Amino acid sequence: MNQLTQSRMPSRQHLPIPRQKMPEQDAAARADNFNEVNLGLTEEAARLEAGRCLQCKKPRCVGGCPVAVNIPKFLGLVAENRLAEAAHVLRCDNALPAVTGRVCPQEKQCEAHCVLGRKGSAVGIGYLERFVADWADQHCPPPAAAISAQGKKVAIVGSGPAGLTAAGELARRGYAVTIYEALHKAGGVLSYGIPEFRLPKKIVAREIERLQAAGVTFRCNVVIGRTYTIQELQAQFDAIFIANGAGLPAFMNIPGESLKGVYAANEYLTRINLMNAHRFPDSRTPVLNGRRVAVIGAGNVAMDAVRSARRLGAAEAMIVYRRSRNEMPARIEEINHAEAEGITLQLLTAPLEIIGDDRRWVTGLKCQRMQMGAPDASGRARPEPVPGSEFILPCDVVVMAIGTRANPLLTATCPELKLNAHGNIIVDENGMTSLAGVFAGGDIVRGAATVILAMGDGKRAAKSIDQHLRAQPPAAN
Amino acid sequence: MNKVVSRQQLSRGITRLEIQAPRIAEIRQPGQFVIVCLAEDSERIPLTIADSDPQRGNITLVIQNVGHSTQELGNLRVGESLFAVTGPLGHPTELPDQGCALCVGGGVGAAVVHPIAQGLHRRGVKVTSIIGARTREQLIFETELRRFGDLIVCTDDGSHGCTGLVTDPLRTQLAAGPWAVVYAVGPAAMMQAVAELTRPAQIRTIVSLNPVMIDGTGMCGGCRVSVGGVTKFACVDGPEFDGHLVDYHDLLDRLTTYHTFEKSGPGGAKDHCKL
Ligand SMILES: Cc1cc2nc3c(=O)[nH]c(=O)nc-3n(C[C@H](O)[C@H](O)[C@H](O)COP(=O)(O)OP(=O)(O)OC[C@H]3O[C@@H](n4cnc5c(N)ncnc54)[C@H](O)[C@@H]3O)c2cc1C
Ligand SMILES: Cc1cc2nc3c(=O)[nH]c(=O)nc-3n(C[C@H](O)[C@H](O)[C@H](O)COP(=O)(O)OP(=O)(O)OC[C@H]3O[C@@H](n4cnc5c(N)ncnc54)[C@H](O)[C@@H]3O)c2cc1C
Ligand code: SF4
Ligand code: SF4
Ligand code: FES
DSSP states (O other): OHHHHHHTOSOGGGTTSOOOOOOBOOHHHHTTOOSOSBOOOOHHHHHHHHHTOOOOSSOHHHHHSTTOOOHHHHHHHHHTTOHHHHHHHHHHHOSOHHHHHHHSOGGGTHHHHOTHHHHSOOOOHHHHHHHHHHHHHHHSOOOOOOOOSSOOEEEEEOOSHHHHHHHHHHHHTTOEEEEEOSSSSSSTHHHHTSOTTTSOHHHHHHHHHHHHHTTOEEEOSOOBTTTBOHHHHHHHOSEEEEOOTTOEEOOOOOTTTTSBTEEEHHHHHHHHHTTOGGGTTSSSOOOOOOSEEEEEOOSHHHHHHHHHHHHTTOSEEEEEOSSOGGGOOSOHHHHHHHHHTTOEEEOSEEEEEEEEOTTOBEEEEEEEEEEEEEEOTTSOEEEEEOTTOOEEEEOSEEEEOSOEEOOHHHHHTOTTSOBOTTSOBOOOTTSBOSSTTEEEOTHHHHSSOOHHHHHHHHHHHHHHHHHHHHTSOOOOO | OEEEEEEEEEETTEEEEEEEOHHHHHHOOTTOEEEEESSTTSOEEEEEOOEEETTTTEEEEEEEOOSHHHHHHHTOOTTOEESEEEEEESOOOOOOSSSEEEEEEETTHHHHHHHHHHHHHHTTOEEEEEEEESSGGGOOOHHHHHTTEEEEEEETTSSSSEESOTHHHHHHHHHHOOOSEEEEESSHHHHHHHHHHHTTTTOOEEEEOOOOOSSSSSSSOTTEEEETTEEEEHHHHOSEEETTTBOHHHHHHHHTTTHHHHHHOTTHHHHOOOO
């Protein structure tokens, strides 16, 4: 297979060009600021990088992308410097390329499947996606508002990537779309969770402006399940898409979790990203900026929290994770960036208890060393405690980043929605819930997953909603 | 944007605002609260819906000036607007259908207990309220609460009503029972004292907790309180809980988390260091 592909290669001299490096802010400087770490490829580097693509006839990379972006086509256009066309191709499959180019776990998705990966280094698909999207934001006019074709109305609950994607797709098809968002700012995790140094807020803001320009109405500060119920929305709208995410933070239920200085990552990151606590007292909401911060977990959320702690001035910011490095679920780039910024990794370390002083401030984390044991039923090696290895890790802030679950606020007020054992909404292959005309997608269906999967759900739901509504008589008025 | 339609200074440090929020005014129930955000970059502050006028589309908030954000809110003038008011949040108060109920409010808690007394009264439950404050000037909602039943007033300095704390007349009232339920809203120490008085006779006691909140939707976990040894999120599981099960010490202690910050002013965040 590999040989076959190579024989179809357009020109062999492409191979020796090395993968282009992403220019980034100096590690020492950036550990002190919240500006974006990656600076973006230059046009020259982007052309070189895109030129590395072999234009495979059967592009494996596409199979690795959850929304099947036509990767060779857009890369080919970048290589020819036809950037506006490249942006168009990208946008056909991916509504938020400036976001996914930055936050997709490319090394597990598109780039993991690139044939060049076997030879050394995959094409920098994520870097190029970001490059094209940023270029288009600068150079291409936003789309004109679609004319509401059939006067049908769709309500969307939640303005995260699933909701935003569905809104764009539906507006394009001529529906009157209203997004309801509980917080005062739209964007979901893209706004309150992922920090500025990884995803500048102006990118999210621009996407929201795009949607507004396309005729989508945003109604922030409305909590569905409280301000309006799903039943009330059903009376006003022809279809509903629920994309309220998985925002219920998990705690470990170990002693000491109510000590002062213990945060769930959601609170810690919300204070910073949504409420600008890193600028306190110029902003209004404070956050404790510890000298030694221990973040429990090793996913993207944990990396965002620990790197934020460092930027808030922590002399030591640590990841505490009970498995080994190989199992860390975060994007590779985030782990590398974190280490370059001086983050320490306490691997094979399981927290047992949070210790406090007599005034109930956190002073340390009692931990136990672990070793990887035999693989369990799922084939994953299970960490096992090393007897007698307990020790205390001194710290003054502890951030729990061990996952989130489905928030029951909305579903509890709409018992007709069928849920699975974890509280996630059950949908059929079209994304429809047990309620006719009510669709759902993103983290509320999948459990905490990824931006691109949520977007894929939003796109699929929009298509299903369109089909569902076309099968119905036109609106009466 | 929610416009302030009326403003009244109830006492030094306590302001009553009527704010346009038609949907919330229409559906709010006793015990529910809103999260307000004065300007786009302000703190998000939880406040109980003290009253509402569904016809005119207004809700009433009673705000005690304890810090930066509550001071800014209290300084709002008629015609000015808040950036956002979200709600109604939290579970409605659990209300009996009959019998007698006691409502105890300390300080600004008198305003928080007001919608509960109102709800009870509408259901035909006989209401007795006890409210207290440090001095006569600080006593609020006296006239309003009197509409729903008997009212006992006390002040620490005896400048109005009986002298002493709300727990003094409460003792007498409890003995005069039977009470279907006791509601207590005020400082944590007061709610704890009430719960201790009702514990021996196991009278159902409901308290309204006021931890620091951010989103009010169960997303951040910052409002967690310990009730019967179980961690609860006050914004979605409460804000009212069984007063006999609440860990008041934990609540009070967590409320002091940002003391250093709020007091230290400019530079506070960077100066804060505990190791
Ligand atoms: C800190 C962090 C970092 C992450 N990093 C990455 C990454 O690098 N790459 C990646 O692919 N994924 C990452 N993820 C995961 C990814 O962000 C999520 O999978 C994705 O955002 C889910 O999208 P969603 O649209 O389903 O929900 P969300 O983004 O969670 O949005 C849901 C929205 O609905 C609103 N809402 C909730 N309830 C209601 C209600 N009742 N009424 C009205 N509105 C409501 C919420 O306020 C929120 O704005 C990260 C997640 C976090 C928390
Ligand atoms: C469900 C709920 C309903 C509430 N209803 C009302 C109400 O109707 N009227 C009213 O005046 N207040 C009410 N509160 C309290 C109000 O939200 C706080 O007083 C306010 O958030 C303080 O903000 P600040 O910036 O002015 O004070 P800060 O500067 O943040 O704090 C000043 C002082 O107040 C303490 N504090 C901080 N947050 C709270 C809090 N949530 N509760 C008590 N003390 C706090 C701090 O420890 C500090 O000592 C309610 C709180 C909750 C959770
Ligand atoms: S959307 Fe994500 S997975 Fe798909 S091509 Fe872009 S970066 Fe790769
Ligand atoms: S990105 Fe990789 S797999 Fe995809 S077409 Fe180009 S060389 Fe082939
Ligand atoms: S305020 Fe965030 S979970 Fe309650």
